[in-house]
C-alpha cells in the first residue's frame with residue numbers, strides 16, 4: 390500500500406530537491422533563484438516526440454527566460470554528445486542548464502559542466518582527476534524522467550570516451566536543484582522501468598553491505614530497499630500509477646543518499662568494466678553479476694543479507710541465517726528473470742578472452758574496494774568465468 394504521507398516535500402541536502410506531483414511547474418522559480426538569465430534545455434529525442442521537451446521549454450519561456458534546446462542525447466552518452474552540448478552552451482550564451490531525462494542525459498550534462506568549468510577534455514580528466522573548481526556558480530537543474538540511476542543527486546557521472554567508460558566524480562557535479570516529479574516518469578516504458586528499478590535495488594544492496602560503516606547510510610539504504618521491493622512491480626505493470634512511481638522515485642533518491650554516505654559493493658565494481666568492454670546496458674550487466682557476487686559475499690555478508698530478506702518478506706520466519714541470505718539472492722534473481730533480463734555475460738557480448746582485462750579494471754573501482762569481502766583480481770576473474 391502506498392504511503393499517504395508521500396506527497397510533496399522539499400529536501401535541502403545533499404542538494405536542494407523538490408519532490409511531488411506537479412513540482413516541475415516550479416522550474417522557472419528555481420532557475421530565478423539560481424540567478425539564471427538564459428537557459429539551455431538538454432534532453433533526448435524520445436521525450437521530444439512525447440511532447441515533454443516542448444512542455445518544459447514552454448514552462449521556462451513562461452517564466453521569461455530565453456531557452457535553447459538540445460534534444461539529441463543518446464542512451465549511452467559519449468564524448469561527442471558532451472562536446473555538442475558544451476558547444477551549444479558556449480555559443481548560445483546560456484548561463485544555466487536543465488537536464489530533462491534519464492541518467493544518460495543528466496550525465497551528459499555533467500560532462501558538459503566539467504568541460505565548461507575545467508576547459509579540459511574528458512580523457513585528460515579521467516587520467517588526472519578533477520582539481521579545478523568552477524569560476525562561477527554552476528546553474529544546473531536536473532529533472533529526471535527515470536527512477537534509478539541516481540545521477541540527479543549524486544556527484545558522479547558515467548561517461549564514455551572512445552578509449553573507455555568510467556565514472557568521474559566532483560562535488561561540483563551535483564545539480565544545484567533537483568525536481569522529482571513522478572508524473573515525469575509516467576511514460577517510462579515497462580522494460581526500462583524494470584531496468585532502472587533493478588539498479589535501485591542494487592544500489593540499496595550495495596549501500597547496505599558496503600564495508601564503510603555509517604548508521605544513517607544503513608537507514609536510508611534499508612528504507613530504499615523496502616520501498617523499491619514493495620512498489621517496483623506495480624510501477625512496471627502500470628506506469629501511470631503515480632503512487633507506485635512516487636515510491637520508486639523516493640527509493641531511488643534514498644539509495645543515492647546512501648551511496649554518498651557509504652559507497653557501493655563489488656556488484657557495481659564488477660559491472661562497470663563489463664559495460665566498458667561489451668557496450669551493454671548498466672541493468673543487464675548488474676542483472677548477470679549480482680547473484681554471483683552475493684554468493685561470493687556470503688562468508689562476510691550473510692547476516693546482512695538475511696536481515697534484508699526478512700525485512701522485505703523474502704525469507705521464512707524460522708529460516709537459518711544462510712537460508713534467509715540465499716532466499717534474498719533467489720528472490721532478486723526471480724525478479725530479474727520475471728523482467729526478462731539476461732543471465733549470462735555471453736548474452737551481453739562478453740567473450741572469455743576479455744576476462745583478464747575485466748578483472749584488471751574491476752580493481753580500479755572504488756565499489757570493488759567497498760565490497761564486504763575482499764575481492765582481488767583472481768577472485769574477479771573466477772567470478773567472471775562463472776558468469777560467461
Ligand SMILES: [Fe+2]
Nearest residue numbers: 538588592671
Ligand atoms: Fe547503478
